[in-house]
Each structure stands twice: as C-alpha cells, then as structure tokens.
Amino acid sequence: MTSQQQVQSLLKLDTKASKRSTLLLEQPVTRQRRDKVGLSSFAFLFAEMIRYSQNRVLGIQDLEAKLNELGQRVGVRVLELTMSREKIVRRETRVLQMLVYINSVVWRALFDKQADSLERSTENEDEYMITDNEPAILKYISVPREMASFSPGAFVSGVVEAIASCCQCPARVTSHVVPAEGMPLRTVILLKFDKEVMEREKRLESGK
Amino acid sequence: MVSSFAKSFGSVLYRNFFKKESTYFTTVVLSGVAFSLTFNTMFEKYWNKKTAGLKWEDIKDRRSIKRQEEMIHSVFIINRSGGLIYSKNYNTHIAQLSSNEALIFAGTFHGIHALATRIAPGGRSTSARDMGIQTIDTKNFRLHCFQTPTGIKFIAVTDLLHTKLTDVLNRIYELYSDYALKNPFYNLEMPVRSDMFDTKLLQLVQAH
Amino acid sequence: MSAKQYKTVGEEAWKNNVEKVNAELFIFTYGSLVVQLVKDYEDYTAVNKQLDKMGYNIGVRLIDDVLARTGLEKCADFHSTAEVISKVGFKVFLNITPSVQNWSSDGKEFSLIIDDNPLNDFCELPPRAVQDGLWYSNVFCGVIRGALEMMQMQTEVYFVRDVLHGADVSEIRVKLVKVLDEEVPANDE
Numbered sequence: 001m002t003s004q005q006q007v008q009s010l011l012k013l014d015t016k017a018s019k020r021s022t023l024l025l026e027q028p029v030t031r032q033r034r035d036k037v038g039l040s041s042f043a044f045l046f047a048e049m050i051r052y053s054q055n056r057v058l059g060i061q062d063l064e065a066k067l068n069e070l071g072q073r074v075g076v077r078v079l080e081l082t083m084s085r086e087k088i089v090r091r092e093t094r095v096l097q098m099l100v101y102i103n104s105v106v107w108r109a110l111f112d113k114q115a116d117s118l119e120r121s122t123e124n125e126d127e128y129m130i131t132d133n134e135p136a137i138l139k140y141i142s143v144p145r146e147m148a149s150f151s152p153g154a155f156v157s158g159v160v161e162a163i164a165s166c167c168q169c170p171a172r173v174t175s176h177v178v179p180a181e182g183m184p185l186r187t188v189i190l191l192k193f194d195k196e197v198m199e200r201e202k203r204l205e206s207g208k
Numbered sequence: 209m210v211s212s213f214a215k216s217f218g219s220v221l222y223r224n225f226f227k228k229e230s231t232y233f234t235t236v237v238l239s240g241v242a243f244s245l246t247f248n249t250m251f252e253k254y255w256n257k258k259t260a261g262l263k264w265e266d267i268k269d270r271r272s273i274k275r276q277e278e279m280i281h282s283v284f285i286i287n288r289s290g291g292l293i294y295s296k297n298y299n300t301h302i303a304q305l306s307s308n309e310a311l312i313f314a315g316t317f318h319g320i321h322a323l324a325t326r327i328a329p330g331g332r333s334t335s336a337r338d339m340g341i342q343t344i345d346t347k348n349f350r351l352h353c354f355q356t357p358t359g360i361k362f363i364a365v366t367d368l369l370h371t372k373l374t375d376v377l378n379r380i381y382e383l384y385s386d387y388a389l390k391n392p393f394y395n396l397e398m399p400v401r402s403d404m405f406d407t408k409l410l411q412l413v414q415a416h
Numbered sequence: 417m418s419a420k421q422y423k424t425v426g427e428e429a430w431k432n433n434v435e436k437v438n439a440e441l442f443i444f445t446y447g448s449l450v451v452q453l454v455k456d457y458e459d460y461t462a463v464n465k466q467l468d469k470m471g472y473n474i475g476v477r478l479i480d481d482v483l484a485r486t487g488l489e490k491c492a493d494f495h496s497t498a499e500v501i502s503k504v505g506f507k508v509f510l511n512i513t514p515s516v517q518n519w520s521s522d523g524k525e526f527s528l529i530i531d532d533n534p535l536n537d538f539c540e541l542p543p544r545a546v547q548d549g550l551w552y553s554n555v556f557c558g559v560i561r562g563a564l565e566m567m568q569m570q571t572e573v574y575f576v577r578d579v580l581h582g583a584d585v586s587e588i589r590v591k592l593v594k595v596l597d598e599e600v601p602a603n604d605e
Contacts, residue, residue: 019582024540034511034534036436040390040481041509042445044474045555047392049449052470054392056456073448074441077538081440110441136437140390142402147393155445184404357483357490358566381484389477396476 029084043140050141050152060147064154064174071158079163082109091167095193095201098167099128102160110159111136126198130160130189131178138185143177151175153187160189169197280376280413281349281365284310285384287397288359290318294400298413317341321353321361356381376416383408422499425486426507433485434508443537450552460548467551471558472565479563482508490567494592495519497569498526501560501590510534514588524592527576531585541580551575556588568596 053066082105083091092098099118107115111132121127132153141152153175161173171191178188225235281302285294292314297304305313325340344351350370354362354377362377362384387405388394394402417425453463482488482505491497498516506512512534518527535553551557557573564571572591577583 020580021540024538027537032440034439034537037439037442037511037534038430038509039435039437040478042437042442043390044478044481045442045446045449047390048470048474049445050392051473052449070445070448070452073451074444077444077447078440110438112438136435137441140386140404142387142391142393142404144393144401152392356480357488358480360480378484378487381480385477385481385484389480 029081032085039136039139042137046137046152046155047141060150063150064157067152067154068158068161068173071155071160072162074155075159075162076166078106078109078159079166082106085109093168094204095128095169095197098164098169099130099191101167102163103130106159106163107132124192126193126195128191128193130191131186132156132189133180133183133186135185135187138187151177151187153177153189156187157189160191164191164193170194171197279367280370280373280416281367283365283380283409283413284314284363285380285400286314286318286361286363289397290315291397293398294405296406296409298410317353317363318361321355352377354378354381360384370416376412379412380409383412417496417499419499419503422496422503423507423513425488426504426513429486429504429508430511439511439534440537443534446535446555447539454545454550460545460550464549464551464554467554468558468561471555471560472562473558474555475559475562475564476566478509478559479566482563494523494526494569497564497567498528498590501563502528505563506530526590528588528590529585530588533579533586536579536586539580546581551578552580553578553586560588560590565596570594570596 049070050063050067053063053070057063057066086105092101103115103118107113115130116133117129117131119129119131121129135153135156137156138152143150143152151174157173157175161171164171164173171193173189173191176188176190178186180186224231226232279299281299282295282297282305284292284296287293292311295305295307295310295314321340328339340355341353343353345368348368350366350368352364352366352370352373354374356362360381362380364373364377364380366373383405384400387402387408388400391402391404394400450463450467453466454460457463457466485508486504488500488504491500502514502516506514512530512532514528514530516526517529519525533553539552541550541552554575557575561571561573570593572593574589576587576589578586
C-alpha cells in the first residue's frame, strides 16, 4: 500500500474508532462505575498469567521479573486514576508521603483495605517495607516446594515500583513471603530506594 | 428353757402389741415397711456387686467417648480417566492402604461406578449426582461417593454413624476448585499437591 | 430449569457464594496481559489465538468452580446451556448478564450479545489493531469453549463484532459442533 492509501484506510477506520473514542472520553471517571467482579475471575486470570510467564522464562528471578513488568502497567494507571478521584493536584514526591499514599489510598483502591503496616528497615536506611497480612489475590496460590523462594506478590511489587518511579522516587521493589502465626500468606513488599533519592531526601531535610 | 423364754417373749409381744387392734395394725404395717426397706437395700447392694460394669450407667459415658471416634477415615479424589489424584488418611488407628493399593482401588472403583451407571434400572436420570454408586455399606465402614457433572469423583470413607455426607463432599468439591484449580502450579488430571488444600481439608474433616 | 430460574441461581450465587475483588484491578491486569502478548507476538492474529488458548485453559478449570458453587447439573439441551452461560456463568464471574439471541434454525448456534463488557472500560485500540482485527476480549471465546468441552460439547466460539471496533455491541457466536460421547480427559493446550 502506498502511504497515501495507508493514510486513507487509517482515516476511514478513524471515524469508526473515533466513535469509540468519544464514547470513552465521555465516560465519567470520578466515581467508580463498576464495583466488583468475582475473585475467582481474577484468580483464574492471574494463574494463567503465571503459567504463561513460566513457559517463557528460565528461573524464579525471571518469573518474578515478568510478573513485576505486568504489575508496572497496572501501577501507572492506578496512580493516575486514584489521584484524579482524590482530586489531588500535587503529586507526592517525598518518600514518606508517597509511601503513606501507597499504604492507604492505593491499597484501598485495589484491595479494599489498607496495608497492614509500613516500616523502615533498621539495618539499611534506604529500605522500607509494606506488609500485607492476607493478600486476597494470592489466596489460592500454593507455591510448590521446588520453588519455595518464589513470591507471587511480585505482581504487587510491580505495581508499587511503577508508582514509586512516577512519583520521582525510583526504587527497586521486591516481594517476599514472610509467614507468621496464623498468616501463612503474609507478604512483605520491600522497597530499596536509589541513591539519588536518599541524597535528595537528606538535602531537603537539612535545607528545612 | 427355750420354751419358757419363748412363752415370756410371746406374752410380752401379745400384751404390748397384739392385744389392741390399733397397735396390732400399726405394728404389722411398720414391720412390713422396715422389712421391705432393708431387703431392697441389701439386695441392691448384692446386685450391683454382681453386675458391676455391665449396666447402662457404666457404659453410657464410655459411649460418649466412642462418639468422638466417629469421624471421616479417609478421602480420595479420582479424576476423569480413573486415576487417583488425591488420597489422605485421617485415622491412624486403622490399617493404611499402600500407595499401590490406593491406585488399584481408584481404577477399580472408577470401572464399577461406570458399570453401575449403565446398568441402573429406571432409565437414565439427568442428574449426575444420582447416577452410579452413592454409598457402599459394609460391616465396619461406609463409603460415600459424589460424582461431579464433569466426571470427577470425591470419595469419603467414614464409620457407620455418618449416614449422608453430601454437603461435606460438596464442600470438598469447593475446596478442590479453590485451592487446586486456581493454583497456577497445578496441571489438570495430575495429583493434587497443595499445602493449602491439605490444611483446609484437614480442618473440614476434623469438624465432622 | 427456565431462564428465570437460572437468573435467580446466578444472582443468589453472586450475592452469597462469591468472593469479590475490585473490578478495576481485574480490568487493568487483563489489559496488562494483552499488552504483554502484543509485545511478545507482534502479530495481532497470533495474539488472538493465544488469548483463545489461555481462555481455554481457564475455561476447563472454571467450569468446576461454577458447578461447585451453584450445584447445577448437566443441561438437558443446548438452549439451557446458553441460558446457564449467560445468566449464571457471566453473572458469577463478571457480574454482567449478556443476552442470548439469533438462534439458528437447527438450534445449534446462538449469539451472546454483551453490551457492557467490563474489560472495555478503559480501553481504546490503536488503529493498526482495529485494522488487523484484534479481538481484545478473545479470552471469553476460549473460556466458553473450554468449559463446554468439559461438559462433553465440542464447540466453535468466535467474536463477530466488538465495541472497540466501533460497533454498538459486542457479539460472540457459539456453535455446537458435536456432542462428545466418551469422557475425554482434559489437557492444557
């Protein structure tokens, strides 16, 4: 096809698709239009995603990286959506405020509850931990013993990583399963912030 | 000597108790009551001694201990092609099936169940739950079977006190669909190896 | 069972027996998956096929979940099957009720009309995707095909039109190919 014909065909499509675009743009975003779907639907979809990723990787680290990537796309959109709903004009750029935002607003938007705890690591001052005692989306996953170090929460860590980088606090985010009494699925999301972020924080703190 | 003693005793008795009608009557009644009381107590003591440990009062407590032993002995799950995908024994006091025997049991049961479906009189009902074998009674135990419309059979072996186990087997079906099917690491028709499934099933069995 | 009874079964199950999760999490996750597939395959027809395959793997498992929760039995005929899919299946998993229409004369084909597909909520296809015929929600076709195969029905399920391509409603066509007599053990594709 010559470029002229290509443009023509795309324009023709455009009118059909633009009907869709106008429809989409007219939809209100401020109130959540659709409340819930079944947890089973998400569980089946998530299980299939893990199976698909497993076929294309060669190890646990790669599998977690794939899930992380899938989560990042979700994270970007969730951040935009929650911020527009909360009518927040300014984006959180300080580490602590951003973490509190993730802990409360984002977790509530995704999982209908706040994250169970937010802690700063005592060993390294650039590490923070968000804990979820019973992540509902990971409820049905039992990791086989051969893959004991695999944490399906890598998907959630991808969400958090995307939000962190959108808030200008890039971090390396990983997820770990830390079972506790009566909470076998307790997941800890570990954020390790980049050096520049910690230096900037120090500067801003001392500059006050 | 005896006769004179007897005579004097007789005359004392006559003078004090038997002369007057009223005293005679009272004596007879009171002595009858006294005799019956003494006789009953003595006989009961003797009888209790003779039949210790055989009466209802003694064994009814033991019977309530025995009621705690009423339980589900084991659970099996058979897939569509007759292979055993799960077997668990909950009663350590009885003889265990070896894994080979369990596999043979599963295959045999699958065949018999299919036969029963075909030779059942009264035409084919559309309800999969009513087709085939539902319970097998023996002297010591009862075997309950529940077939899903997709061809999976859930089998529970219990004692004779359990008459109907449909809701428990239905609950096992739900647990299977939750913790086995939604697990990304489970392949269909393969043995179920999921810690969560084992734990939840154990809780369910202990509650019955 | 009549259509109305199936509707009640679906609604009861949704209200009492089903655990729920935030819809937007589900929608974004599915979108992320489709984008991943587009990146991996770079060909929209291949993406369609992969979505169908993944849907099939989901469908063969999902059928047991529906049956366990609702206690339903095998359907007497294909008409009841259509009602169960639309009023129980879609309701319990996505809280939508597509309508069943356009029955063929031999009663072996019908259409599911979805006018409110949750997966489309935040989605707009690039023109290239529309041109190459990407069926964004093709996973539904695979799910229906897989679930019905476990109930001994071999079917062909495909999208006919989609809101994301500019149509008014989304339409999925379900065609019964044959009824399987022997119980076929399921295998992931």
